[in-house]
Amino acid sequence: MTETSPLSIDGADHTAALERALEQKTALLHEVDHRVKNNLQLIASLLLLQTRRTADPGAREALRGMLERVNAVATVHRRLFQNEDVQRFDVSEFVRDLVGDMVGATGREDLRAHLDLEPVAVSAARAAPLALVLSEVVGNAVRHAFPDGQGGDIHVTVGRDDSQVRIEITDNGVGRAPGCADGFGSTVIQLLCRQLKATCLTEDAEPGVRVKVFLPLNGGG
Ligand SMILES: Nc1ncnc2c1ncn2[C@@H]1O[C@H](COP(=O)(O)OP(=O)(O)O)[C@@H](O)[C@H]1O
Ligand SMILES: [Mg+2]
Known part of the structure; x- marks a missing residue:
């Protein structure tokens, strides 16, 4: 059985393989970024819906506070991923x-x-x-x-x-x-x-x- 050792790949193949790997990594990062953003958005929407349905002022205020905290984390996330250096x-x-x-x-x-x-x-x-x-x-x-x-x-x-x-x-x-x-x-x-x-x-x-x-x-x- 013959197997190509990674060491025997010539220069051009090696560069192409590295480029493919980098592309895959970048695509994966964007995918995860998208999912995190959507999930934070989902949590914020749920909190907003619950806040609007809550009559009790104390409970309402607590929910509003949590919504604000989730929004702060969402802003961090947006900022990190807009940056070149994550x-x-x-x-x-x-x-x-x-x-x-x-x-x-x-x-x-x-x-x-x-x-x-x-x-x-x-x-x-x-x-x-x-x-x-x-x-x-x-x-x-x-x-x-x-x-x-x-x-x-x-x-x-x-x-x-x-x-x-x-x-x-x-x-x-x-x-x-x-x-x-x-x-x-x-x-x-x-x-x-x-x-x-x-x-x-x-x-x-x-x-x-x-x-x-x-x-x-x-x-x-
Ligand atoms: N910048 C500020 N100006 C006036 N009062 C403040 C200020 N920051 C905080 N306080 C007072 O301190 C209290 C406690 O703040 P905090 O612990 O953040 O609780 P909360 O904001 O949920 O009431 C507030 O309820 C408010 O009365
Ligand atoms: Mg406060």
């Missing part, structure tokens, strides 16, 4: 999408977003947890800082130094009411920051609230 996640591009979507979704013209963004890449593995933290913080500014009739500004800056990514979200709204209780959003932020080894600080911005997120760049960036 291993790296640009925090600033994500923030631009997130803030645009969240402020846009309010339909309010009295909320203004100001972005000061430096390109900062982190590993794809950290993309979803970081995105969820930012979605909670921006969501809080959008939802709690500006009651009806009171407009204002949301400033977001993204930058880095040698050791960490720095993200600041500041609103000039009503501020946190004295003694107001943490909700599920705060728990999500704490859990994910611990996972990311990140720090999240909330301070009074007089007026409004400033939240600073510091994400160390070591450990895979």
Whole structure:
């Protein structure tokens, strides 16, 4: 029985085989990308349907929060796959999408977003947890800082130094009411920051609230 050893394939055949393998891999990646996107869309649609059918305000609010989190993950996914390098996640591009979507979704013209963004890449593995933290913080500014009739500004800056990514979200709204209780959003932020080894600080911005997120760049960036 004769068998062709891979070593005996001549140069042209070898290149053709590699090109075929690469084409197959690329097609597979697109296929998976499509499926993930469709599945996230499906989950979001189900949550939206359930939200609309829920009369209880507390349950409705919880479902709306989950829909927002799924949307944040879908945005991460879209961003990663629009990128040439699927291993790296640009925090600033994500923030631009997130803030645009969240402020846009309010339909309010009295909320203004100001972005000061430096390109900062982190590993794809950290993309979803970081995105969820930012979605909670921006969501809080959008939802709690500006009651009806009171407009204002949301400033977001993204930058880095040698050791960490720095993200600041500041609103000039009503501020946190004295003694107001943490909700599920705060728990999500704490859990994910611990996972990311990140720090999240909330301070009074007089007026409004400033939240600073510091994400160390070591450990895979
Ligand atoms: N930017 C903000 N401006 C005013 N109040 C805020 C802001 N962020 C958070 N809060 C207050 O802190 C509370 C807890 O926030 P959070 O833990 O995210 O829970 P939730 O958003 O589900 O109420 C909010 O209910 C709100 O009263
Ligand atoms: Mg919240």
